[in-house]
Amino acid sequence: MKKNIAVIMGGYSSEYQISLKSGNVVYNTLDKDKYNAYCIHIFKNKWVYVDENNNEFPVDKNDFSIIANDGKIIFDCVFNAIHGSPGEDGYMQAYFKLLDIPQTSCSMYQAALTFNKRDLLAxxxxYGIKTAESYYLNLGDTIDEDAIVEKVGLPCFVKANKAGSSFGVSKVYRxxxxxxxxxxxxxxxxEIIIEQFLDxxxxxxxxxxxxxxxxxLPITEIVSENDFFDYAAKYEGKSQEITPARISEDHKSKVETVAKKVYEVLGMRGFSRSEYIFMNDEPHLLEVNTVPGLTNESILPQQAAAAGISMEELFDNAIEEAMKN
Incomplete structure (x- = not known):
């Protein structure tokens, strides 16, 4: 019997358009002989099922069900394709846990922790995971520019603490x-985090x-045409993403060991994509993404392909692992 799969996409953050692209790729890739897939758009003002004719049907938040095809549909599993809030920060994970519906991303605590860059690094x-020197600010704090420069140096990166896709990120030289x-x-x-520039x-x-x-998965080297791996570099072709990365076997072994350790120390499951910069021959962690991009051009699917895993296999496995757990 075919399983009913809700592919959730959209979200409340600046990343919603990227999420819609990822979600639609998942929807179109899932094996239709194995799954009944449904596009579920999650926005602040509405949660709706969107059919192939763009008709919208409300989601009953009491049990995350929909009324469609003259009947009530209960979902066997949720495929999470929401980048940013509320899909990557723990809210949707907690909601589905309460409803006892399996979902493909990590658990609530891990999502909340990894989404908060400051708490993650701390x-x-x-565990010996190397990171850049950093300085924290909360909205309303006194901004001591001299203290910031003394702590992290110049140039440095100023980042929104809980955001993705390089929204709210600047490289500062002066x-x-x-x-x-x-x-x-x-x-x-x-909340923001100001970090030392790692060259x-x-x-x-x-x-x-x-x-x-x-x-x-096989490692990807990031070579940005811009000053850093910003939004344009990620989504507008302003970068080279080279898989496998052109790094030494020693560097490959080190970063694989660290990335696996991070995944297991945090008690992760599902997808993750973490970013590192090598300094003094050691990988320094920048961040961990738990709902990475899932389009054909996205890094994680490129890495899976290099490992001989097709998009259909990648997504099917995510559902199988979620339902098993």
Missing amino acids: TLKP KEELKNAIENSFKEDD GTEVSVGVISYKGKTTV
Whole structure:
């Protein structure tokens, strides 16, 4: 009997358009002989099922069901394709846990922790995970530009603490640029993190639960045409994403070991994609994404393809692993 799969997409953040693309790729890729897939759009003002004719049917939030095809549809599993809030920060994970509906991403605590860059880095530091020097600010804090420069140096990165797709990120070269960069980050979040610039090779490492095992996918080297791996570099072709990465066997072994350790220390499951920069021959963690892009051009599917895993296999496995757990 075919399983009913809700592919949730959209969300409440600036990443909603990217999420819609990812969700539609998942919907179109899932095996129609095995699954009844439904596109579910999650927005602040509405949760709706959108059919192939763009008709909208409301979602009953009491049990996450819909009325369609003259009947009530209950879902066997949720495929989470929401980048940012509420799909990547723990809210949807907690909701589905309460409803006892399996979902493809990590659990609530892991989602909330990894979405908060500051808390993530603090949690991993005792395990020997190397990171950039950082300085924290909350909205309303006094901004001491001299103290910031003394702590992290110049150039530095000013980032929204809880945001993705490089929204709210600026690279700052002069102390006089800090104020505008900080204001830009506060547009995305009320917490920001200011980090030391690490000048080295950047790589992206996909780690997933595949057929019951923690699997590190082939590594991608990021070569941005822009000043850093910003929105245009990620989504408008302004970068080279080279898989497998052009790094030494020693660097490959080190970053694979660290990425797998991060995944397992955090008790992750489902998809993850973490970013590292090599400094002094050691990988330094930048961030962990738990709902990475899932389009044909996205990094994680490219890595899966390099490992001989098709998009259909990748998505099918995510559902199988979720329902097994």
